[in-house]
Amino acid sequence: MLRETWAEIDPGRIVDNLRAIRGTLPAGVKLMAVVKANGYGHGDLEAAEAARQAGADYLAVAFLEEALRLRAGGVTLPILILTPIRPDQAELAASQELTLTVTDAAWFRELRKGRPAPAPGGRKLRVHVKADTGLGRIGFRTEAEWDALVPWLAAPDIDVDGFYTHFATAGQADTAYLERQACRFAELMERCKASGIAVRHYHCAGSAAALRFPGLALDMVRIGAAMYGYYPPQLTPPVQLKPALSLHSTLMQVKRVRRGEYLGYDNAYRSDADEWIGTVPIGYADGWSQRMRGADVLVRGRRAQVVGKISMDQLMIRLPGPCAPGDRVTLIGRQGGERITFAELAVHIDGAAQEISTALTDRVHRICANEKEVQCPWSSPYFQPHRREATVI
Structure with missing residues (x-):
């Protein structure tokens, strides 16, 4: 290390956080570990490896490039790409067994220009359908938009692995808006089930919602900020989270x-x-x-x-x-x-806490400060290939 400015990352704490969070979840609920934005600044491959060791069932990233980097680094867990990709990139994603977020029928119409008639027994495209229940970023919003999606989702080469939404205010003390979103999502889930589309995973809870309201866990929870030790400062988490x-x-x-x-x-x-x-x-x-x-x-x-x-x-x-x-x-x-x-x-x-860690650029050396014997892959050039004695955080 030539420059005396560095960040110490302890992947053992990520493992501990995820295991503690899993212990709060209802039986059978799966855990999706969010490792986008270079693992919230902690290293994407390192965070993914810690998540695997903690027993995560799924990973999530923001963009296709992030998912491809994980695959190139040897990560084999299922990966959901949270941001819709271009339809002409779908074959590349399918070849890497990546799961895509879809939001509207127009995306599928464009997809069919390059992927016309589904071949019997051919490779399926795995997708999660995103509903906008009040965050306002991406997702279908109305029953009519859902009805337009259904024929495309029913195609034999489309595997609808999930159906999800994002909450806007899960970290706030006032839960009124969150309750409105949860009710809206419940309505859309019923509409989805009535359409005959088979969905494996319904999920709506990120870190704050999963820890505060176990009843919102459904089939799977998405744990991002909490796996790195972050939680809304005005709330008290039900488990001890350790900053990594x-x-x-x-x-x-x-x-x-x-x-x-x-x-x-x-x-x-x-x-x-x-x-x-x-x-x-x-x-x-x-x-x-x-x-x-x-x-x-x-x-x-x-x-x-x-x-x-x-x-x-x-x-x-x-x-x-x-x-x-x-x-x-x-x-x-x-x-x-x-x-x-x-x-x-x-x-x-x-x-937000994650705004700080994700802002740290690659000019800041990352050093593995293992308090436990948790493997650091060191396949990322973002990290320095040596260890430093752990600092007590």
């Missing part, structure tokens, strides 16, 4: 500044007393955006505030006292009795 990522750097320079001196671009910070200032080699090109201005980091087990504008490659912190170049700076994780959590930072940016 910590983020560290070092002090590259320490200086004493006088009262009234300016620091950073645009003179954005002016010291109101004599202060110790440290410079840290991480910036917005690493994914530590300017919204982190004013957030705390840890140095020598004490909190230090980010001051001035965060630049592309560096940021500055107001130190609690004299420190030395080379001292460890923890941006996420624990030092001594202090801890910086994803939940704290999510509140600071008015965002």
Whole structure:
């Protein structure tokens, strides 16, 4: 590692989280582990391997490219692509035994231009049908749209493996909108069953809904944020979730500044007393955006505030006292009795924990920090091919 800015990933914690979550589910419910966006910044192949070891039944990704990367890395679990792909890519997906999200009849009409008459006994295209019950992103919305889909889904070369929706407010204390969505999905499920289309998996619950409302588990749950240790900070999960990522750097320079001196671009910070200032080699090109201005980091087990504008490659912190170049700076994780959590930072940016981890770019080295003997595939060039002693997160 040439640059002293790194993230430590503990895949054993992903395994623990998934096993704990599975323990809360009703018997027979399958678990889909979501490893999109490079495993929420933790490494896609590494997250997929941890999910396999935890007994996940399915994986989910956002895009076809992500699914193909997993297959190229030796991942054999079923994979659902959550975002619809182009119809002309369907044969490639089928050849890799990938499952597609479909939302409308127009997609199938376009598909048939390149995949006309189904051949008896030929390879089937496995799909999950997405219903929009109130999130508003993708999915069919009306009974008429569903009725238009039915003839296409009934074709002998189409395997309808799933039928699903996404909740918009599962992480909020007020459950009224979630209840409306759940009722709407129940109506659409009944319409689906009445149409004669055989569906193996009905699923609607992501991390928050699966942990808060076991009755919404249906046939399968989609666990994304929670497998990495994230959960809405205003709610208490019924299991202990462990964050699997910590983020560290070092002090590259320490200086004493006088009262009234300016620091950073645009003179954005002016010291109101004599202060110790440290410079840290991480910036917005690493994914530590300017919204982190004013957030705390840890140095020598004490909190230090980010001051001035965060630049592309560096940021500055107001130190609690004299420190030395080379001292460890923890941006996420624990030092001594202090801890910086994803939940704290999510509140600071008015965002989500996963927004922080997925923003970390490939300039930030990932290091496997195994507290247990959990295999790290190391087939991803995104990671450094060595281990570092685990930091207690």
